Amino acid sequence: MATDTHETVVSACLDSHGGAIGMPQLCGEWIPHQIFWLLVALAATFFVMSRIALPRIAAVLAERSGTITNDLAAAEELKNKAAEAEAAYDKALVDARAQAQQIVAEAKAEIQAELDVELAKADAQIAEKAAESEKAIAEIRDGAVKSVTDVAKATTKELVAAMGGTADAKTITAAVTARMKG
Amino acid sequence: MKLRKKRVTQVATETEAASEGGLVFHPLDQFIPTSLFGDGAVHWYTPSNLTLWLAILVLAVVGVFVLGSRGRGIVPSRIQSVGELMYGFVYKMIEDVTGKDAVKYFPYIMTLFVFVLFANYLALLPMSYSPTSMIAITAVLGFGVFIAITVLGFVKHGTAFLGLFWMKDAPGFLRPIIAIIEVISYFVRPVSLSIRLAGNITAGHVVIKVFAGFAALTLASPAAILGIVAIYGLEILVAGIQAYVFTILTCVYLKDALHPAH
Numbered sequence: 001m002a003t004d005t006h007e008t009v010v011s012a013c014l015d016s017h018g019g020a021i022g023m024p025q026l027c028g029e030w031i032p033h034q035i036f037w038l039l040v041a042l043a044a045t046f047f048v049m050s051r052i053a054l055p056r057i058a059a060v061l062a063e064r065s066g067t068i069t070n071d072l073a074a075a076e077e078l079k080n081k082a083a084e085a086e087a088a089y090d091k092a093l094v095d096a097r098a099q100a101q102q103i104v105a106e107a108k109a110e111i112q113a114e115l116d117v118e119l120a121k122a123d124a125q126i127a128e129k130a131a132e133s134e135k136a137i138a139e140i141r142d143g144a145v146k147s148v149t150d151v152a153k154a155t156t157k158e159l160v161a162a163m164g165g166t167a168d169a170k171t172i173t174a175a176v177t178a179r180m181k182g
Numbered sequence: 183m184k185l186r187k188k189r190v191t192q193v194a195t196e197t198e199a200a201s202e203g204g205l206v207f208h209p210l211d212q213f214i215p216t217s218l219f220g221d222g223a224v225h226w227y228t229p230s231n232l233t234l235w236l237a238i239l240v241l242a243v244v245g246v247f248v249l250g251s252r253g254r255g256i257v258p259s260r261i262q263s264v265g266e267l268m269y270g271f272v273y274k275m276i277e278d279v280t281g282k283d284a285v286k287y288f289p290y291i292m293t294l295f296v297f298v299l300f301a302n303y304l305a306l307l308p309m310s311y312s313p314t315s316m317i318a319i320t321a322v323l324g325f326g327v328f329i330a331i332t333v334l335g336f337v338k339h340g341t342a343f344l345g346l347f348w349m350k351d352a353p354g355f356l357r358p359i360i361a362i363i364e365v366i367s368y369f370v371r372p373v374s375l376s377i378r379l380a381g382n383i384t385a386g387h388v389v390i391k392v393f394a395g396f397a398a399l400t401l402a403s404p405a406a407i408l409g410i411v412a413i414y415g416l417e418i419l420v421a422g423i424q425a426y427v428f429t430i431l432t433c434v435y436l437k438d439a440l441h442p443a444h
Contacts, residue, residue, distance in 0.1 A: 011223055014214065024213040025384065031318040032226035033215060038319045041236035045243055045297050050289040053247030057269045060254050060262075067256050 145180075152176045205398065209391035213315060213384070235311040239300045247296075268296065272429065279433040284440055290330075291436075294323065295429040302383060302421035306414070314424075315383040317376065324376030327432050335439035346442040375431060382424050386417040 013020060013027035024030065153169075153176050160167040215230040217223075224230050250261030258266055272292045276284050298314055305312030313319050335343040347364040349357055390413050396406035 019208050020210045020214050025317045030215050033224050034316045034318040035322055036226045037233050037236050044240045046293045049293050054289055056251050064256050
C-alpha cells in the first residue's frame with residue numbers, strides 16, 4: 001500500500017491519496033492540457049457546424065419555406081380552378097335546364113298539334129254520326145206522324161160511321177190535321 | 183492509474199472515516215484530469231477524461247446536427263427538428279440583439295452556443311467530466327470572444343471604435359470619468375463571462391457531490407437524496423441558462439464592435 005500511495009502522486013496538485021489539493025481547475029500544471037484539448041474540440045465543432053451542419057440546415061429551412069410558398073401558390077391556383085369548374089358546372093346546369101324546358105315545350109306543342117288533329121277528326125266523326133242520327137230520328141218521327149195521322153183518320157172514319165154519319169175523306173183529313181197541329 | 187487510485191481512495195476513505203466519523207467529502211476530485219491510457223502525469227497532449235468527454239461532445243454535435251439532419255426532410259425528424267430549433271434560436275438571437283448585418287458571424291456564435299450547451303448538459307450525466315467547469319477553458323472562450331470582438335471593432339471602425347468609451351451625451355466634465363468606468367467594464371467583460379460560466383457549473387457539481395457525501399449518513403440520506411434531485415433539477419436549468427447567457431452576451435458585445443456609437 002505504501003508503495004502504491006507513493007507512486008500515485010503524479011501531480012503537484014494531488015495529495016498522497018490521489019485527492020485534489022485545492023481546486024483542480026486552478027492547478028497550473030493542467031491548464032495547457034485543458035486549453036489544448038479545448039482548442040481541438042472547438043476546431044472540430046466549428047468545422048462540423050460551419051462546413052456540414054449549418055449549410056445543410058439552412059438549405060433545409062430554405063427548401064421548406066420554398067415548398068410552403070409553392071404549395072400555397074398551388075393551393076390558390078387549384079382553388080381558382082375549382083371556382084372555374086363550379087362556374088362551368090352551374091352554367092351547364094342552367095343550359096341543361098333551359099334545354100329541358102325547350103324540349104318539354106316542343107313535346108307539348110307536338111302533342112297538342114296531334115291532339116288537335118285527332119280532336120278535329122273525332123269532332124267531324126261525331127258531327128257526321130249526329131247528322132245521320134238526326135236524319136234517322138227525323139225519318140222515324142215523320143213515319144210516326146204519318147202513322148198517327150193514318151190511325152187518327154181511320155179511327156175518326158170508324159167513329160163517325162159508328163155514330164151513324166158518313167164523312168168524306170177530305171173533311172176527316174182536314175179535321176185530323178187541324179187537331180194534330182195543337 | 184484508475185485501479186490504483188481506487189485502492190488509494192479506499193484507504194483514504196477508511197482513514198478519514200475513522201477520523202471524521204463516516205463523512206467523507208471529496209467534492210473537487212471530480213475535476214481532476216486522469217490519463218485514459220497509462221497512469222503517468224497528465225501532460226498537455228495526454229488523452230485524458232477531459233479528452234474523452236470533449237470527444238463525446240463532438241460526437242453528440244455530429245449526431246444531432248449532421249446525422250439528425252441526414253434525411254434533409256421537409257417534414258423534419260425529431261432530432262432534425264431539435265437541431266433546427268437551436269439553429270433558429272441562435273439565428274433569431276443574433277438578428278434581434280446584434281442586427282441583421284451580424285448574421286455572417288452566425289457560425290462562430292452558433293459554435294460557441296452549441297459547445298457550451300452540450301458541454302453543460304453532458305456534464306450532468308453521472309460519472310461524466312465537465313469541461314465548462316474549468317476556468318482555463320471558459321477563460322479561453324471568454325477571452326477569445328473578447329479579443330476577436332476588439333480586433334473586429336478596430337478593423338471595422340479604426341480609432342472610431344474608441345468612441346465606444348466616450349459618451350457624447352454626457353456633460354463634458356463627466357466624460358473622462360465615464361470613459362474610465364467604461365474601459366474598466368469593457369476589460370471586465372471576458373473575466374465575468376468566463377468566471378460566470380465556470381463558477382455556475384463548478385458550484386452545481388460541487389453541491390451535488392456534497393449532498394452525495396451526506397447520503398452516507400443513514401439519518402441524513404433521504405434529505406440528501408432529495409437535495410441531490412432538487413439541485414440536479416436546478417442544474418438542468420442552469421446548464422441551459424448559462425449557455426444562453428454566454429451566447430447572448432457575446433451577441434451584445436458583438437453589437438458594440440459593429441455599432442460602437444452610443
